Amino acid sequence: MNNEHRPYTLIAELTYRCPLRCPYCSNPWDLAEHGNEIDTDTWLRVFHEAEELGVVQLNLTGGEPLLRDDLELLIEGAGKLDLYTNLITSGIPLTFERLSRLHTLGLDSVQVSIQSTRSSVSDRIAGAPSFNRKLDAMQWVTALGIPLTMNVVLHRENISEIEEIIALAERVSADRLELANTQYLGWALKNRAALLPTREQIERARTVAAEAKMRLRGKMEVLFITPDYYSEYPKSCMEGWGRRFIVVNPEGLALPCHLAHTISGLRFEHVTQRRLADIWHHSAGFNRFRGDDWLPDPCRTCERRAIDFGGCRCQTFHVMGDADMTDPACSLAPGHHHIESARTQAGRTTGIPVLFEYRTGRGCSSR
Amino acid sequence: MTLTTVRPRLSPKVRLRFDRRTGRHLLLYPERGLELNNTATAIARLCTGEWTIDEMLNHLARAYDDVSPNEIRREVCEFLDVLADRGLLQAMS
Numbered sequence A: 001m002n003n004e005h006r007p008y009t010l011i012a013e014l015t016y017r018c019p020l021r022c023p024y025c026s027n028p029w030d031l032a033e034h035g036n037e038i039d040t041d042t043w044l045r046v047f048h049e050a051e052e053l054g055v056v057q058l059n060l061t062g063g064e065p066l067l068r069d070d071l072e073l074l075i076e077g078a079g080k081l082d083l084y085t086n087l088i089t090s091g092i093p094l095t096f097e098r099l100s101r102l103h104t105l106g107l108d109s110v111q112v113s114i115q116s117t118r119s120s121v122s123d124r125i126a127g128a129p130s131f132n133r134k135l136d137a138m139q140w141v142t143a144l145g146i147p148l149t150m151n152v153v154l155h156r157e158n159i160s161e162i163e164e165i166i167a168l169a170e171r172v173s174a175d176r177l178e179l180a181n182t183q184y185l186g187w188a189l190k191n192r193a194a195l196l197p198t199r200e201q202i203e204r205a206r207t208v209a210a211e212a213k214m215r216l217r218g219k220m221e222v223l224f225i226t227p228d229y230y231s232e233y234p235k236s237c238m239e240g241w242g243r244r245f246i247v248v249n250p251e252g253l254a255l256p257c258h259l260a261h262t263i264s265g266l267r268f269e270h271v272t273q274r275r276l277a278d279i280w281h282h283s284a285g286f287n288r289f290r291g292d293d294w295l296p297d298p299c300r301t302c303e304r305r306a307i308d309f310g311g312c313r314c315q316t317f318h319v320m321g322d323a324d325m326t327d328p329a330c331s332l333a334p335g336h337h338h339i340e341s342a343r344t345q346a347g348r349t350t351g352i353p354v355l356f357e358y359r360t361g362r363g364c365s366s367r
Numbered sequence B: 001m002t003l004t005t006v007r008p009r010l011s012p013k014v015r016l017r018f019d020r021r022t023g024r025h026l027l028l029y030p031e032r033g034l035e036l037n038n039t040a041t042a043i044a045r046l047c048t049g050e051w052t053i054d055e056m057l058n059h060l061a062r063a064y065d066d067v068s069p070n071e072i073r074r075e076v077c078e079f080l081d082v083l084a085d086r087g088l089l090q091a092m093s
């Protein structure tokens, strides 16, 4: 059977609601317009159809998935399908009792994101007092014997804390530490001038992370995700368009990546209207950037096209205004000067405090 | 710890799952997975904490008598390394 286009992971965005409002949040800007979340039965059907398509990993995310009061039912349903279920959460609002119940029902792993190791900074970035509750949440996860991933989105204001971040991950006995540099999409693109670190900051963090990786081998996995603004070539976005991942958003729209529908001119479909397998194989949106045929120059003849598939379509669209071009993060791309000038600006503004623009929207700013 | 006394055990976060689409096994762990070939599946199944690596090798040599012991040793070492690298093994001595 052809496994070239087989989804292994379903990313179920259960809600856009979130008690926090991080300035780098990748949720769509027009959040306030998103009202209708699909219901429990629809989600359970989607899990079932996804499993039939080949999905074995389920990421429950959001917004904040803990705000869904049917999370228990969803995790139980996923467990019956033998999916490996990961909860991706800010850790709020959670109690030990609820976590323990979710674990019993089949939750396999938990990823908690923190914004900084300093509670005042963390709370300011998250836009709400939250740091101590996150610490509690992480301790409950490991106390229950659930594998814990600690995730930190790195940007100019917290990247110098890298040693403290690693120490905290060790202290809470995280099983994995994800040091993810901000992806400049959605809100982060708007806030790019405040968030983009300098090259020196990145290099230093990379070195520290590499040392920790060696030292902690076998105990804790340390992942440093380089920002593509400072690499020569773009990352393989989602391991290729419509190749390994399906995202279903809170309203039931099935997507190759969580921002794909922000690219204008693409057509995506709702799981309420069509079977997931049909959408995956036959929808125009999923087929739009599959394979080699759509590739522009210089990707068309570049050897790396099998590795990075020409980069991220959303980034290309939002920076270049045209999703059919080479990702501007690539040093070979005609639009690379856009990225270079953002880097130059980052070098110039070091040390000047810049205000974050907070995300707003129902359920986010009101909590 | 030496090779002969270590008894590798899969970390509790790991789940082996049969894959209907390929007829092979997948080894799943948080947010990731590995696609296993038949030998790797056999090795993973022996990582219960009961067997030393030497015992594992003997067992596999009997099960795969068409493969040379050296080849088996190499595959076992490589695969255990892959697992250890990802923090998927606990060594019981």
Ligand code: SF4
Pocket: A018, A019, A020, A021, A022, A024, A025, A026, A027, A062, A063, A064, A090
């Ligand atoms: S505001 Fe922060 S915690 Fe909430 S969804 Fe966005 S990134 Fe995640």
Ligand code: SF4
Pocket: A233, A234, A298, A299, A300, A302, A303, A304, A305, A306, A308, A309, A310, A311, A326, A327, A330, A331, A332, A333
């Ligand atoms: S030219 Fe295209 S395929 Fe080659 S590295 Fe750049 S983005 Fe990737």
